[in-house]
Amino acid sequence: MAKSTEKTSKAIVEIRKAPRIIPFVATGAVIGLVVSVITVLTIKAPGNFFGYVLVWGTAIFAALGLIVSVVLDQISQARVKRLDATKIER
Numbered sequence: 557m558a559k560s561t562e563k564t565s566k567a568i569v570e571i572r573k574a575p576r577i578i579p580f581v582a583t584g585a586v587i588g589l590v591v592s593v594i595t596v597l598t599i600k601a602p603g604n605f606f607g608y609v610l611v612w613g614t615a616i617f618a619a620l621g622l623i624v625s626v627v628l629d630q631i632s633q634a635r636v637k638r639l640d641a642t643k644i645e646r
Contacts, residue, residue: 563645572636575628584621588614 592613596606 561646565643565645567641567643568638569641570636570638572632574632575625577622577625577629580621580625580628581618582621584624585614585618587621588617591617 589610592610595613596609599605601609
């Protein structure tokens with residue numbers, strides 16, 4: 557019967573909840589799309605104005621979604637928990 561040798565190594569691990577960026581950007585873009593459509597329909601502007609408002613409104617709200625996700629990521633980095641972990645290798 558062979559002896560089993562176990563090697564252990566210690567490390568410090570960080571645990572945190574990080575937000576996913578794509579859902580924030582996509583949600584911002586959808587909100588921007590809805591707000592742009594509502595804005596254009598209430599103003600009753602010409603056709604090419606509709607395109608400008610649609611593109612710029614969607615882009616601005618997508619950028620705001622990106623900014624929100626980056627701020628939440630920074631907050632989650634500030635609340636990171638550090639633990640000592642032991643890895644057992646066989």
